Amino acid sequence: MERMTVAKAMTECLKAEGITRLFGYPGAAICPFYDELYKSDIEHILVRHEVNAGHAASGYARMTGKPAVCVATSGPGALNLITAIATAYMDSVPMVIITGQVNSDQIGRDVFQEADITGSAEPFVKHSYLLNRPEDTAEVFKRAFYIAGTGRKGPVLIDVPCDVQKAEIDFEYPETVEIRSYRPSSKGNGFQIKRAVTSMLEAKKPLIIAGGGLFTGNGAELMRKLSEKLDIPVISTLMGLGAMPTDSPLYYGMLGMHGCEAAKCAVNNCDTLILLGARLSDRTSSPISRNNELVVIHIDIDPAEIGKSVAANVPIVGDISIVLGQLLEQLNSVEPQQHAEWKNQLDESRVDREPKPVEKGFVNPKWFIRELNKYLPNRSIAVADVGENQFWTASNIELKNGRFLTSGGMGTMGYSLPAAIGAKCAEPDAEVIAVCGDGSFQMEMPELATCVQHGISVKVIVMRNRYLGMVREHQTNFYGNRLYAVSLDGSPDYTKIADAYGIENMLVESEESAKEGIKRLISSDKPFLLEVAVPELIETIL
Amino acid sequence: MKHTISVLVENHAGVLARVAGLFARRGFNIDSLAVGVTDDVNVSRITIVADGSDYTLEQIEKQLNKLIDVIKVKTLSPESMVSRELVLIKVSCSPKQRSEIISICDLAHGKISDISANSVTMEISDNAQNLDTFEELLRPYGIKEIVRTGTIAIQKGEAAVTVRS
Ligand SMILES: Cc1ncc(C[n+]2csc(CCOP(=O)(O)OP(=O)(O)O)c2C)c(N)n1
Numbered sequence: 001m002e003r004m005t006v007a008k009a010m011t012e013c014l015k016a017e018g019i020t021r022l023f024g025y026p027g028a029a030i031c032p033f034y035d036e037l038y039k040s041d042i043e044h045i046l047v048r049h050e051v052n053a054g055h056a057a058s059g060y061a062r063m064t065g066k067p068a069v070c071v072a073t074s075g076p077g078a079l080n081l082i083t084a085i086a087t088a089y090m091d092s093v094p095m096v097i098i099t100g101q102v103n104s105d106q107i108g109r110d111v112f113q114e115a116d117i118t119g120s121a122e123p124f125v126k127h128s129y130l131l132n133r134p135e136d137t138a139e140v141f142k143r144a145f146y147i148a149g150t151g152r153k154g155p156v157l158i159d160v161p162c163d164v165q166k167a168e169i170d171f172e173y174p175e176t177v178e179i180r181s182y183r184p185s186s187k188g189n190g191f192q193i194k195r196a197v198t199s200m201l202e203a204k205k206p207l208i209i210a211g212g213g214l215f216t217g218n219g220a221e222l223m224r225k226l227s228e229k230l231d232i233p234v235i236s237t238l239m240g241l242g243a244m245p246t247d248s249p250l251y252y253g254m255l256g257m258h259g260c261e262a263a264k265c266a267v268n269n270c271d272t273l274i275l276l277g278a279r280l281s282d283r284t285s286s287p288i289s290r291n292n293e294l295v296v297i298h299i300d301i302d303p304a305e306i307g308k309s310v311a312a313n314v315p316i317v318g319d320i321s322i323v324l325g326q327l328l329e330q331l332n333s334v335e336p337q338q339h340a341e342w343k344n345q346l347d348e349s350r351v352d353r354e355p356k357p358v359e360k361g362f363v364n365p366k367w368f369i370r371e372l373n374k375y376l377p378n379r380s381i382a383v384a385d386v387g388e389n390q391f392w393t394a395s396n397i398e399l400k401n402g403r404f405l406t407s408g409g410m411g412t413m414g415y416s417l418p419a420a421i422g423a424k425c426a427e428p429d430a431e432v433i434a435v436c437g438d439g440s441f442q443m444e445m446p447e448l449a450t451c452v453q454h455g456i457s458v459k460v461i462v463m464r465n466r467y468l469g470m471v472r473e474h475q476t477n478f479y480g481n482r483l484y485a486v487s488l489d490g491s492p493d494y495t496k497i498a499d500a501y502g503i504e505n506m507l508v509e510s511e512e513s514a515k516e517g518i519k520r521l522i523s524s525d526k527p528f529l530l531e532v533a534v535p536e537l538i539e540t541i542l
Numbered sequence: 543m544k545h546t547i548s549v550l551v552e553n554h555a556g557v558l559a560r561v562a563g564l565f566a567r568r569g570f571n572i573d574s575l576a577v578g579v580t581d582d583v584n585v586s587r588i589t590i591v592a593d594g595s596d597y598t599l600e601q602i603e604k605q606l607n608k609l610i611d612v613i614k615v616k617t618l619s620p621e622s623m624v625s626r627e628l629v630l631i632k633v634s635c636s637p638k639q640r641s642e643i644i645s646i647c648d649l650a651h652g653k654i655s656d657i658s659a660n661s662v663t664m665e666i667s668d669n670a671q672n673l674d675t676f677e678e679l680l681r682p683y684g685i686k687e688i689v690r691t692g693t694i695a696i697q698k699g700e701a702a703v704t705v706r707s
Contacts, residue, residue, distance in 0.1 A: 122560060123567050127610040130556075147610060180705070181552060181613040304604035307597075 001172050006134050007032040007165040010098070011040045013141035016173040019069050021045065021425060023053040023060070025080075027073020029113060030100030032165035045425065045454050048446035050077050052418035054084020056450075058093045059383065059422025062405055065218060067094040067148040067156075068422065074100045075113030078159070079120065083412060085155050086124035090409025091239060092216050094153035096144050097125075104132050104161040118159050126154035134167035138174055146177045151184025152302040153216050184301065188318035188326055196274075196297045196314045197330045203272035203295070205342045206232045209255060212239025212408065213277015217301060217320035220244075223276055225328060230337045233346055235263040237278050239408040242399035252346050256284040258391040258540055265349035273310075275299065277320045280309040281409065299323050355542060362535045363514050365389070365463055366542040369396035369435075371514060372461075375522045377431050381405065381423045385416035385436035385444075388469040388540045393435045395541075402430075414443030420458045421450055431459070431522065438464040438488055448501045451527040459521050460529045462494050465536050473540060498529040505529040544573060545599050546625060546695045548703045549588040549606060550614040553579060557611045561588055564609065570594060570602050574627070574670075576692030585613065585705055589694045591670075616703045618695050625695035628667045630655065631677065634684035635662040643683060650676045661686060669693075 004012070010033055014022070021043040026034045037044055047053045053070040061068035072081050078099040088095050101107065102114045118128040127147050129140045140158060148156040200206055208227055214220045220243040227234050227250050234244040235252045244251045253260035255267055267273070275298045278284070298305075298312035299320060306315045316323055355367035369392055376382075380402040384393040390406055397404060405423060407415040420434035436444070441462045451458050472486040498505035504524055508517040514532065521528045551557045558577060565572050573591040580587050592602060599617060606615045618625075635643050635657075643662055647654060652666035666676060670693060677688065697703065 118556070119559070122563055152608075179610065182610050302608070304601065304608055307600065 001170045003168060004171050005032065005036070005165065006131075006137050006160070006167050006169055007036040009137045009169060009171040010141070010160070010165070011036045011042060012171060013138060013173060014042060014069060015040070017141070017145045018066070021060075022069040022071055023047055023056040023422065024071030025050045025053055025073070025077060027077045027100060027113070029074035029102060029162045030071060030077075030098075030165075032162060033071070033098070033100070033160070045421070045450065047418065047450050050080035051084045051414070052421075052444065052447050052450070054081045054088065054095070054097070055412075055415050055418035056422035056425070057095050058084065058088045058091075059405060059419030060426045061088075061094050061422070062215065062419075063381070063403070063423050063426035065094075065216065067096045067145050067153075069096050069098065071098045072100070073113070074102055074117075074162075075115045078117040079115050082121055082124065085121050085157065087407050087410040087412040087415065088155045089124040089126070091212060091407065092153050093155070094148040094216075095155040096148050097155055097157040099157065099159045100165070101130070101159045101161040103163040105163070107161065118157060121157050124155070125157050126152075128157040129159065131158055131160045131164055134164050134169045137169060138171060142174050142177045143179060146179070147182060151182070185317050186319045186322050188299070188316040188323035192314055192316045193323070193326045193330060196316060197327060199272055199295050199297060199314060200230055200232070200274065201334065201337070204339070205270045206230065206272040206274065206339065207266050207270035208232050208234045208274045208276060209267070209278045209280075210234055210236045210240035210243040210276055211278025212237065213300060213320050214240055214243040215403070217277055219277065219320035219324050222321055222324035222328060224248075226324060226331075229328070229331060231339045231343070232274070233266055233339070233343060235266050237280075237284050237408075238394060238406065240278060241394060241404040242402060245400060246398050247400070252350070254394060258395070260351070260395065262346055262350045266346050269345065271295065272297065275310070275312075276324075277301070279305040282309075285309050353542070358535050358538070361509050362533050363508060363511060364542065365392040365532065365534045365538065366396055367511065368514055368532055368534075369393055371511075372518050373398040375518050376402070376433075377522075378402065380431040380433065381420070381427060383416045383420040383423060383432065383434045385434070385440035386411045386413045386470075387437045387440060388465070388473065388538070389435050389437040389440070389463040391540045392463065392542065413440040416440065417444040417447045417458065417460060420460075421447060421456050424456050424458050433459045433461060435461045435463065437469055438462055438466065438491060438494070439468040441494070442488075442491065445497065448498070448503055448527070448529070452501055452503065457524070457526050459524070459527070461521070462529065462531045463534050464494065464531050465534045465538060466491070467536060469538070470540060472537070476537075494529065494531045503527045503529050505531070507531045507533065509533040543593070543595065543599075545592050545594070545602075546618045546620070546623060546693060547590045547592060547602065547606075548616045548618055548695065549590060549612060550580070550703065550705060551586050551588060552611040552613065553584050553586045554611055557586070558588065560609055560611065561606070564605055565590075565592070565602075568601070568605060570598060574692035576694050578694070580704075582705065589692065591693050613705055614703060618697055622698050622701075623695045624698060625669050625693050626667050627670055627673055627693050628665065628691045629673050629677075630663060630665050630689040631680060632661055632663040632686040632688075633680050634660060634686060636660060639683060643680070646676075646679050650679075652676070
């Protein structure tokens with residue numbers, strides 16, 4: 001036990017949780033805590049808008065697998081975080097959010113910069129605390145980290161009134177935590193595991209759908225083992241991209257609204273579907289037609305996801321890495337399987353369209369991403385924004401033990417640069433590339449300053465088509481081509497913007513210059529901005 | 543279909559808001575809701591009557607279980623539960639009508655809670671259906687006000703929904 005202020009105790013809690021860095025934006029109501037950060041070894045990365053503190057923490061957490069921390073002040077600061085909280089919640093990203101609050105005796109009186117942040121964020125958090133009793137500090141932090149980082153991971157918010165931060169307490173961080181109403185399951189039910197094994201062995205046309213849960217649950221490698229042992233083809237959701245190396249012969253691409261033919265063929269023809277940490281959102285499951293013969297084995301940490309989108313014959317609730325371990329153990333004595341005929345059928349459905357040549361002065365984005373692949377080192381991290389750029393990247397990027405990050409569930413524009421900043425902080429030695437559109441870039445542009453100020457060498461690729469491309473395409477296809485409020489006329493010269501920040505940059509308008517641009521981008525060890533001129537009316541699916 | 547769900551929660555500020563918010567944002571309809579503390583002062587019981595298909599019920603149970611403050615969720619089957627609501631009914635009643643109304647009240651095993659010159663207030667606890675019937679019987683006299691609680695329910699026999707069970 002040691003006597004200290006709550007603010008100091010908060011930094012001690014963070015240290016105990018192994019937090020060495022956080023992302024934030026200060027204000028008066030959180031100043032007591034900032035004053036303790038100042039005295040601590042914890043590094044504070046100053047973003048330029050609170051939402052980006054949230055996205056940066058998200059990128060960081062997705063790389064480390066552990067809860068990352070972001071901080072904001074009361075009222076507008078906290079409210080600015082909400083989109084990032086919701087974005088993290090949708091993609092099951094572990095995060096602890098700390099917000100300042102007005103003094104506890106003023107709560108509920110509409111005082112300056114008061115916002116009910118626990119109430120406003122309620123639909124988007126796994127849990128939240130209003131820390132109004134100073135003596136609860138240690139317990140609340142311990143619980144918050146435990147809840148955020150276990151089970152189906154997600155954001156947990158701690159709102160701390162300014163007077164509470166200044167209060168003195170006897171502090172000791174608990175070693176263990178026990179919440180009687182929260183006991184995430186870990187092992188899969190033995191009976192269901194046996195049933196799953198039987199179904200997998202009986203299957204003539206088995207198929208694995210790899211979801212984002214393989215990353216949050218650390219199961220990608222075991223999934224590959226399972227796939228290889230039983231010769232099971234794998235397709236991926238947007239969030240699961242990279243769980244299977246994209247160059248594996250057993251990999252048949254991404255499923256979903258913007259997915260590829262082979263993946264659609266696979267899902268429509270398989271007889272046994274193994275869902276691994278995939279919740280099958282509406283954008284993913286639309287091409288799945290459920291027939292009575294299809295056997296669905298659904299493995300997920302969250303029981304509420306099982307049976308929500310697709311009825312499951314074999315439901316298994318558990319930690320994906322533990323469940324995959326259980327399955328592999330059962331398969332120990334089984335001979336490796338062969339599904340040559342099934343794979344042949346799928347191989348025939350693979351379509352690889354060469355990128356078409358485009359008008360002079362422009363670069364085909366599909367060609368560009370494929371060219372970029374040639375230079376990307378192993379373990380690179382690609383962060384795609386939202387829009388056409390997201391699917392040009394998702395469909396063409398080669399992931400060699402690297403990662404692909406994007407805002408899948410919420411589709412939040414402006415995610416890529418701040419998330420890339422977070423990812424780069426977590427993996428300073430990896431090449432981290434943010435790919436965005438000119439629309440999304442203008443939402444996150446101020447974060448270039450964060451890169452410069454903190455020496456974070458993120459590479460930014462702006463796919464400039466002078467339109468909110470994906471919405472433009474939607475209007476073209478479904479609203480009689482009445483293009484409205486989608487032109488980005490009036491936008492700045494992006495290379496000049498980079499210049500203004502002192503960031504190296506280049507505009508590329510031909511394949512020739514693009515090759516040079518890619519080389520410069522990869523060889524730079526500083527932040528770099530590459531503006532790629534893509535044809536204005538180019539489609540998502542190329 | 544109507545489902546009666548017994549939910550044990552930590553007795554914290556904000557728990558009811560979380561439960562109610564969950565129903566609202568996921569489009570689950572609440573017919574009635576009753577909250578009270580249990581024999582353990584740290585635990586409250588929320589009894590919810592909700593309307594929906596079996597799929598909806600399954601999602602309600604699973605989503606409720608995801609709330610950190612929810613300790614236990616149990617749907618009670620209509621055959622094996624005793625369910626009660628309490629109603630306070632005030633009807634217009636001239637002195638001449640009094641004995642008639644009192645006999646209806648007796649019939650329903652109700653109690654007279656208050657009498658004034660031109661009104662009588664009764665209290666009855668029963669299941670929702672019987673209360674509806676009772677209300678209809680009193681309607682001709684002129685109902686001034688009805689106050690009804692949400693349904694509470696308990697399992698028949700020895701089974702119990704508790705933190706330990
Ligand atoms: C915050 C937010 N606002 C609006 C949208 C709707 N939206 C989806 S894609 C898109 C266009 C994105 O344009 P741009 O960033 O230029 O990318 P492009 O589609 O041209 O590659 C918009 C506006 C969104 N997803 N997120």
